[in-house]
Amino acid sequence: MTRVAAAQFAVGTDVADNLATCVRMIDTAADTGAELVVLPEFCNHLSWYDDRAHAHRMACRLGDSFLTTIADRAAHHGVFVKIGVTLAHPDGRTTGASLLFGPAGELLGRADKQILMGAENDYLEVGREDAPVIETALGRLGMYACMEGVVNEVTRSLAVRGAQVLANSLNSFAVDEAALHIPVRAAENKVWVIAANKVGPLLPVDRLPEIAARLGVPPDRLDGAG
Numbered sequence: 001m002t003r004v005a006a007a008q009f010a011v012g013t014d015v016a017d018n019l020a021t022c023v024r025m026i027d028t029a030a031d032t033g034a035e036l037v038v039l040p041e042f043c044n045h046l047s048w049y050d051d052r053a054h055a056h057r058m059a060c061r062l063g064d065s066f067l068t069t070i071a072d073r074a075a076h077h078g079v080f081v082k083i084g085v086t087l088a089h090p091d092g093r094t095t096g097a098s099l100l101f102g103p104a105g106e107l108l109g110r111a112d113k114q115i116l117m118g119a120e121n122d123y124l125e126v127g128r129e130d131a132p133v134i135e136t137a138l139g140r141l142g143m144y145a146c147m148e149g150v151v152n153e154v155t156r157s158l159a160v161r162g163a164q165v166l167a168n169s170l171n172s173f174a175v176d177e178a179a180l181h182i183p184v185r186a187a188e189n190k191v192w193v194i195a196a197n198k199v200g201p202l203l204p205v206d207r208l209p210e211i212a213a214r215l216g217v218p219p220d221r222l223d224g225a226g
Contacts, residue, residue: 002035003034003036004035004037006038008040008199011200012205013204015045019070022070022083025039026039026074026081036081036141036165038167038168039081039082039169040171040224041096043083044058044059045059047086047171048207052094054123055124067085074105075105080100081101082100082101082141082143084098085097087099087112095124096116096120097113098111098169100134103137112128113127114127114148115153130161133158138165140164140165141164141166142155144167145168149168149170156189165194166189167193167194168193168196169195169196170195171198171202177225178226198226199225201224202223
């Protein structure tokens, strides 16, 4: 028997504040006995930028203080932590990355998002490699993010390569994710899926009225669906 936690919370543009929220959620989940904690997608910053250069500046780097802090919390509690962030690469690319930290704080795997959604295409590059299947004490884990679970290729690839548990980090206001796509991906692949979505505004609060009017939807429809 394994206890898991899907930690769902709001993220803004203050990276330090977002990190503090991630730490608080990991601590709370571990205190309740969770062995695997799954955090949402884009935990470091709202997925809304001025341009690609802005997205690259705000992205995490492997070994930076944001990710080192997450690794340290995993080690402190002896738990697995899966987090979604934007990740800056040395070659100048920026991807949406799923990272799995082990109970010793080690980075066990990275999966760069292969299927981007909407404005993500304006700021990020698609992943170039298949998401890994990671052997752990909890079983064989696979990672994916949001839009990668709306279509079936990424999750199917993980399942046929032996994944038993899929950790899905989301940044979505679409209610059909939880009602349809997530349970279907679990059922068709005969795997466990732990999905953690955002809550709260997915866009800058000061821009919400303008963006909502442009899209023709009420502002509260641009909140994470949980």
